[in-house]
Amino acid sequence: MGDLKAAAAKASGSLRAINIVDFDAFKKHRHPGSYHVVPGDARGEWFFCYCCPCGCGVIAPITVGANFKPPQSPSWNWNVSTTEPTLTPSVHHKGHWHGWLTDGYWRSV
Ligand SMILES: [Zn+2]
Known part of the structure; x- marks a missing residue:
């Protein structure tokens, strides 16, 4: 299943970043490019x-x-944004993937 999803991601060149509010569901399904944000502290981190x-x-x-x-x-x-998130600079998951999350899509470099 993971291989098919990975192939689809590579074929399209971009991957939708889906916000999973339920952390348990996030950990269970592990959909490529999905994410979960943990509320920030007083510093806004x-x-x-x-x-x-x-x-x-x-x-x-x-x-x-x-x-x-x-x-x-x-x-x-x-x-x-939890619907169209953008991160800067680029995200480098060493040995796996390197690219940008822009306006809710992961795009590899
Ligand atoms: Zn990986």
Whole structure:
């Protein structure tokens, strides 16, 4: 199943990023490119958990700031959208996938 999804992602060149509000469902289904955001702290820093777009099923949490890039590295600037999320800079899941999440789509480089 994962192989088919991965093939579909590669064929289309972009992959829809789907927000999964239920963390248990997110962890259960592990749909490539899906994500779950953990509400931010007083500094406006959130955890953005994404399922690797390559289709391997690995979930990785990254630190994102609400419209800013947190000072620690690595971290990303998130546009605070849960429907059309954009992260900058690019996301590099080493050995798996490297690309951009822009306006709700993962696009590999
Ligand atoms: Zn992967």
